[in-house]
Amino acid sequence: MGQRLSGGSQLLITAFVHFQSSFIFIFQDYLEENSTSIYHDTVSIGGGSVFPQIQPQSRPRTESLDLNPESSLIVEISGAVSDKDRVLFTIHTKTTLPEFKHTECTVKRMHEEFIWLHNYLVEHDQYAGYIVPPVPPKPDFDASRAKLQRLGESEGSMPKEDLQKMKAELEAFRSLFLQTPKIWADSSEYLATFKKTVAMHEVFLQRLAAHPALRHDHNFRVFLEYEDELSVRTKTRKEKAADFFKSVSKTADEALRLTNQRDEDQFFREEKCLLTSYHAAVKDATAAADLANLQRKTMAENLLRVNLVLDNLVPKERLCTSEADLVSVLSSFFEGYQKIQVRLASDEDLKFSDTLRYYASDAGAAKDLLYRRSRALADYEAANRALDKARAKMKDIQAAEDAQFAANDRFKTISECARLELEDFKVRRIKYFQKNLVDFAELQVKHAKAHIDLVKSTLDRLRDIQPASSSSVMKEPTDSVGVPATERTVSLDDAFGSAVPFL
Known part of the structure; x- marks a missing residue:
């Protein structure tokens, strides 16, 4: 091949040559017999047998899930x-x-x-x-x-x-x-x-x-x-410490004081249970999606390493030999496959993992709303107890009544707004998930088609490679003292048994 190769490189190239015909036959039969096997559980609208050609539509940036373009x-x-x-x-x-x-x-x-x-x-x-x-x-x-x-x-x-x-x-x-x-x-x-x-x-x-x-x-x-x-400044250490203790106080308040709080409104009782379960489930799903996405990125990184190893097997001065052509085709295949996996990993992260992550945060914001309502209810109950004590002592009755009225008004206002917000949260959540999952499915179809085209083009290039003779002469490298090794002829049949005939 123009330069001496190590024994491991010679063995790898010989194995690739021996595997060429089997590679072509296997993938050709697979594509002919299972041309739609990756869509075996998908049926086009109307029940047809042909898979629909979905073309992703580009949307203007002003069109968003929560914003009417005519707003x-x-x-x-x-x-x-x-x-x-x-x-x-x-x-x-x-x-x-x-x-x-x-x-x-x-x-x-x-x-x-x-x-x-x-x-x-x-x-x-x-x-x-x-x-x-x-x-x-x-x-x-x-x-x-x-x-x-x-x-x-x-x-x-x-x-x-x-x-x-x-x-x-x-x-x-x-x-x-x-x-x-x-x-x-x-x-x-x-x-x-x-x-x-x-x-x-x-x-x-x-x-x-x-x-x-x-x-x-x-x-x-x-x-x-x-x-x-x-000119917005970041929070100081004192302010960050105050926020930390505030979050700890909120957690303790939810766990100790508001857990057994009696709420007469059935709607908010059900929403509290639903949001707690939903928030935990979405967080678990986000962690699982991130792990799967990490594994795909790791696979893409390994494919890149394989591509680099194959590139190093081909000499800088390209020789017209079947071994060099075969390694070049395989290197191009792994390079294209690695790029597809990188794009798919990016799309999974953007359209799937981030969708789950965003609504885990949004569900947390909805839980914060319920906490503020529960806190307002606790303040209203405390104001009622203070009013009863003031009337019993006949002291500061007017101030206690004003505080009770303000707490009641605040609780009712929060409850009315919270009811509408939670109902809108349900509609927005479904609409957001539907949009991103449909976009993700379209991107998956796009990448699957690119993968199939890559395999088909690789098979066509492999068919065009002229097979080497059944036996090739390979020279051993000189030893450490500079004495040239003897030449010997190695047959593929001797090395691997009966070879599969080339196309």
């Missing part, structure tokens, strides 16, 4: 830029609401400003009866930046296989920041992470824009139309 307030994120340790989101708003100064505006916001808006809405007592959308996850590109830095520092000392693997992984990431102005193209896991981050931030804003009460909030309006930075 008076439309919010979308038109782009995002990674700037060192922060990500700037470009937010475009169109509105006809009279409280806005402009009908159309564009601003740039950081992730910390999203957190500030979410915390304000959660802590504001005026919105205690509403489900505040979950805060979007923090953009995390430390791993990709670390790989870029490691690639630059270790290019001379890193093993060839690891260097090729890292360059392949970072190819799409470099094109994202150096060439691609938009971030919606389908690419690697890094681009999928970027796309996922933008989508989560956009859903958060669109949920607020579609809400009949939250959309009129003053701070939300400032967030959308104030052109300069909001």
Whole structure:
């Protein structure tokens, strides 16, 4: 083959040559006999035997699950830029609401400003009866930046296989920041992470824009139309410690004081049991989906290593031999199959795992709403006891009555809003799951078709390879003292038994 190969490489190539004909026969028979076997449990609408050709439809960015395109307030994120340790989101708003100064505006916001808006809405007592959308996850590109830095520092000392693997992984990431102005193209896991981050931030804003009460909030309006930075600071250690003790107090309050609370409203009793079970089930499903997605990514990484090993078997100067052609075809197959698995893993993460993760967070927000209602009920009961004591002592009766009236009014207001919010949560949850699962199924069909096309094209290329002779002459390498080894002829029949004839 133009250069001497090790004994292991010679044995591997010989095994591939021997396996070529069996490989073609097996896959040809499989495709002819099971052309629709991967869809054995799928029937087209109307009961036909032909599988439907589903073409994914691209939807405009303004069309979202929770936002009517004809709404008076439309919010979308038109782009995002990674700037060192922060990500700037470009937010475009169109509105006809009279409280806005402009009908159309564009601003740039950081992730910390999203957190500030979410915390304000959660802590504001005026919105205690509403489900505040979950805060979007923090953009995390430390791993990709670390790989870029490691690639630059270790290019001379890193093993060839690891260097090729890292360059392949970072190819799409470099094109994202150096060439691609938009971030919606389908690419690697890094681009999928970027796309996922933008989508989560956009859903958060669109949920607020579609809400009949939250959309009129003053701070939300400032967030959308104030052109300069909001100068939002992160919480200090003291504030973080206070939040931690507050969460511990809330957990203890739920476990000790509110567990045995008597609620006369059957609707909220059933919703509490349902949300508790649903939240636990969705969290378990999210963990299982993440584990399955991790295994697919691991398989894609192993396929990349196989591809690199096969590439190293082919000499730089391509020789017209059947062994070199066979290794080249197999290398191309594993390369294409690895790319399909990477895209499928990204789609599974975005359309399936993130769907479960998002509604685990949203179910947690609904549970927080029920906690605030239970807390308001406990305050109302405490106000009733205080009023009874004041009347018994004939002291501060008016103040106790005012406190009792305010607690009763707050509890009723929260209950009325919470009932509507929980009913809307059911409808939105089903609609959201349906949309993302349908999109995920379309993407799976797309990747399955790409996989079938890859196998078919590989079979066609294998058929075009001219088979080598039944015996080939292989020279052994010289020994350690430089004495050339004797030449000998090795027959495939002698090495592997009766060979299967080539096509």
